[in-house]
Amino acid sequence: MTDELTPEERRWLEQVAEEVPPPAELRASVVAGLAAAGAFKRRPPARFHRYRTFAAAAGIALAFLVGGLVGRATAGGPNGAPAPPAAPAGEQFLLLLYEDAAYDAAGRSTDQLVAEYAAWAGQLAAEGRLVAAEKLGEEEGRVVPAGATPAPVATGVLTGFFIVRAPGYAEAARVAQASPHTGYGGRVVVRRIEGT
Amino acid sequence: MSYPDDRAAVTAFLDHRDEAAFDVLYHRHTPRLWGLALRLTGGDEAEAAEVVQEAWLRAVPRLAEFRWESTLGTWLGAFVVNRWRTHRRRQGREVAWDPEAVASLAGSVETPGSGLDVRRALDALPTGYRTVLVLFGIYGYSHDEIAALLGIAPGTSKSQLSRARAALRRSLA
Numbered sequence: 001m002t003d004e005l006t007p008e009e010r011r012w013l014e015q016v017a018e019e020v021p022p023p024a025e026l027r028a029s030v031v032a033g034l035a036a037a038g039a040f041k042r043r044p045p046a047r048f049h050r051y052r053t054f055a056a057a058a059g060i061a062l063a064f065l066v067g068g069l070v071g072r073a074t075a076g077g078p079n080g081a082p083a084p085p086a087a088p089a090g091e092q093f094l095l096l097l098y099e100d101a102a103y104d105a106a107g108r109s110t111d112q113l114v115a116e117y118a119a120w121a122g123q124l125a126a127e128g129r130l131v132a133a134e135k136l137g138e139e140e141g142r143v144v145p146a147g148a149t150p151a152p153v154a155t156g157v158l159t160g161f162f163i164v165r166a167p168g169y170a171e172a173a174r175v176a177q178a179s180p181h182t183g184y185g186g187r188v189v190v191r192r193i194e195g196t
Numbered sequence: 197m198s199y200p201d202d203r204a205a206v207t208a209f210l211d212h213r214d215e216a217a218f219d220v221l222y223h224r225h226t227p228r229l230w231g232l233a234l235r236l237t238g239g240d241e242a243e244a245a246e247v248v249q250e251a252w253l254r255a256v257p258r259l260a261e262f263r264w265e266s267t268l269g270t271w272l273g274a275f276v277v278n279r280w281r282t283h284r285r286r287q288g289r290e291v292a293w294d295p296e297a298v299a300s301l302a303g304s305v306e307t308p309g310s311g312l313d314v315r316r317a318l319d320a321l322p323t324g325y326r327t328v329l330v331l332f333g334i335y336g337y338s339h340d341e342i343a344a345l346l347g348i349a350p351g352t353s354k355s356q357l358s359r360a361r362a363a364l365r366r367s368l369a
Contacts, residue, residue: 003332012368013314017231020227021227022229023245030253031215031218034253035215039213039256040213040214041214
């Protein structure tokens with residue numbers, strides 16, 4: 001049989017090749033991911049100039065996005081989506097990701113950082129550990145009562161958080177230690193969430 | 197904003213990094229990428245959406261590296277194929293390129309010839325067969341390109357195509 005397709009085969013495949021419109025929500029997901037990765041020109045906030053961590057923050061944001069996607073994909077659904085992975089026993093822990101002058105990812109491209117954080121988030125989701133993750137806004141936020149001095153648990157900029165499930169502090173700390181964030185000198189504060 | 201061709205749209209995007217220029221590229225290429233992902237995943241829309249999204253997220257940062265030695269569509273399609281392969285690896289479902297693989301089609305095709313039936317028959321092909329047939333027969337990749345994309349020998353691509361055609365013909369006969 002030669003590689004040349006017969007007219008009948010071509011007709012079959014042309015029928016299949018008729019383009020089916022992609023789902024409308026796909027564009028929004030793609031654009032959000034690209035925006036988070038810094039693909040579009042935006043004016044970076046001053047604090048990110050200071051710490052040169054805009055790329056890392058974008059990576060974190062995309063990691064959250066990918067983690068969320070994986071989480072949804074493994075959450076089971078009406079259309080035969082795969083069953084969720086068995087969640088590890090234990091409580092929920094809050095992982096607060098901080099960046100300060102010690103954070104140094106200067107030798108890594110945005111793409112590399114995005115891939116690393118996304119892989120980590122995806123792995124957590126695939127293991128059933130990831131409960132939630134969000135990138136925090138870049139503004140100062142608020143402290144109450146008004147005028148009170150913020151009392152951060154770590155210095156630097158709080159750029160995001162993860163909530164993971166783990167049997168105890170030791171395992172939660174191990175998860176945090178395995179993050180790309182600590183590899184670049186970022187700090188992760190781990191706090192247990194009561195009643196979970 | 198309209199651009200006469202892909203090169204103009206890519207240049208505009210790289211120069212200005214604005215969402216409007218990207219939108220032109222997105223709307224021009226995503227229907228084809230979506231179709232490719234659907235066929236590679238055997239019609240799994242959820243997985244296809246993840247594959248296409250990840251393909252764009254990885255392709256855009258590398259647009260400046262694109263040398264226009266192929267069409268932009270072919271280049272973007274390679275990202276879809278790579279992301280799909282990565283998904284399968286993560287799921288422990290790497291494609292077996294076993295030349296002895298049996299083309300056992302799931303279900304029968306009652307009324308051969310309609311697009312829906314061809315699609316069902318294609319989706320039911322063993323993954324290796326389907327992958328090569330889709331890339332070669334629908335998206336126009338050469339055996340050398342398929343071999344490079346899938347990490348197989350060109351001869352394997354040819355043999356998979358031959359078996360895929362035979363299996364498809366049996367299914368639609």
